Amino acid sequence: MKKTSYILGIESSCDDTAAAILKDNQVLSNCIANQKIHQSYGGVVPELASRAHQANIVPVVQQALSIANIDKKELSAIAYTRGPGLLGSLLVGSAFAKSLALSLEIPLIEVNHMQAHLLCHFINNEDQSPPEFPFLGVTLSGGHTQLVLVESHFEMKEIGKTRDDAIGEAFDKCGKIMGLNYPAGPEIDRLAKEGDPNAFDFPIPKVDGLDVSYSGLKTAFINLVNKNSMKNPNFIEENLNDLCASIQKTLVTVIINKIILAKEKYKLNRVVIGGGVAANSKIRSVLTEKANLDHWEVFLPPFQYTTDNAAMIGIVGYHKLLSQQLGTMDQSVSARLSL
Numbered sequence: 541m542k543k544t545s546y547i548l549g550i551e552s553s554c555d556d557t558a559a560a561i562l563k564d565n566q567v568l569s570n571c572i573a574n575q576k577i578h579q580s581y582g583g584v585v586p587e588l589a590s591r592a593h594q595a596n597i598v599p600v601v602q603q604a605l606s607i608a609n610i611d612k613k614e615l616s617a618i619a620y621t622r623g624p625g626l627l628g629s630l631l632v633g634s635a636f637a638k639s640l641a642l643s644l645e646i647p648l649i650e651v652n653h654m655q656a657h658l659l660c661h662f663i664n665n666e667d668q669s670p671p672e673f674p675f676l677g678v679t680l681s682g683g684h685t686q687l688v689l690v691e692s693h694f695e696m697k698e699i700g701k702t703r704d705d706a707i708g709e710a711f712d713k714c715g716k717i718m719g720l721n722y723p724a725g726p727e728i729d730r731l732a733k734e735g736d737p738n739a740f741d742f743p744i745p746k747v748d749g750l751d752v753s754y755s756g757l758k759t760a761f762i763n764l765v766n767k768n769s770m771k772n773p774n775f776i777e778e779n780l781n782d783l784c785a786s787i788q789k790t791l792v793t794v795i796i797n798k799i800i801l802a803k804e805k806y807k808l809n810r811v812v813i814g815g816g817v818a819a820n821s822k823i824r825s826v827l828t829e830k831a832n833l834d835h836w837e838v839f840l841p842p843f844q845y846t847t848d849n850a851a852m853i854g855i856v857g858y859h860k861l862l863s864q865q866l867g868t869m870d871q872s873v874s875a876r877l878s879l
């Protein structure tokens with residue numbers, strides 16, 4: 541019989557310091573220290589993020605072990621985010637993971653953050669079984685927007701991407717101009733529920749193939765807000781819900797159109813989404829509606845595995861441990877690690 545493994549997952553690619561303990565594919569603890577410091581700057585300040593990771597990493601790992609009720613000596617392997625992400629932030633997580641693996645004399649496993657956003661669907665979940673291969677993976681985050689052909693756990697090929705801003709970045713920048721706190725995505729989602737999605741019209745950018753573009757749309761939104769605010773200083777306040785609903789509808793339509801195109805082109809019957817923006821209620825409802833109507837399957841991640849977390853790093857670690865894809869001490873982090 542296979543021996544039970546206990547994996548410590550460590551995530552530090554951006555502004556969340558996270559640690560999780562998995563018993564095989566089951567999450568025993570999933571802890572996150574959010575860095576509030578970036579809110580007053582309207583975006584992540586890399587230097588401050590690295591410092592906060594330094595302060596948070598030991599307490600977060602200790603908390604994860606304590607909630608899981610296991611001792612560090614029981615760990616079978618340590619999985620950490622190697623990239624992509626902010627270099628200084630990645631260095632804190634990787635240096636910690638390497639030191640602990642070395643001292644405990646257990647395997648170290650490097651994990652690609654974007655693969656992890658999709659593979660979170662393989663975490664044991666009573667409500668939904670994991671997707672079968674092949675499937676169309678869609679990663680929607682603050683730094684990435686990718687369409688991915690996924691043939692197996694580790695055979696992933698990018699077939700479409702954003703040519704400029706990521707979808708989460710577009711949400712955050714549109715939110716910033718309306719005076720919302722960083723990250724603005726969740727707040728836009730909430731405010732949009734009371735707004736009219738057809739109140740303001742934005743053109744859908746025309747981009748060939750499976751790529752998308754968000755920067756023109758973001759600029760069109762900022763221009764509309766600025767122009768109207770000059771005429772009416774209360775424009776944002778008076779139209780906040782409608783502005784949120786209209787821009788959300790357009791940002792979501794852009795990616796949904798390409799998901800449908802990619803699905804048809806590659807004859808795929810399963811769509812799996814991941815990343816922070818996969819928490820968006822509009823994306824979730826539109827995809828569910830379309831899937832029901834046209835008889836294909838959509839896999840929506842549980843909310844706790846959408847935004848950055850370490851459970852998703854742990855599950856990749858588990859699958860790599862099973863297939864003995866172990867890391868080495870001389871592997872360095874990479875800000876632009878590709879799939």
Ligand code: KG4
Nearest residue numbers: 681682683708723725726816817820847848
């Ligand atoms: O995956 P993630 O936690 O970090 C990156 O790897 O980038 O994604 C963060 C992004 C932010 O841009 C945030 O505004 C967005 O996810 N986000 C949302 C929602 N929840 C988080 N965007 C739209 N609607 C949401 N409900």
Ligand code: ZN
Nearest residue numbers: 681815816848
């Ligand atoms: Zn992420």
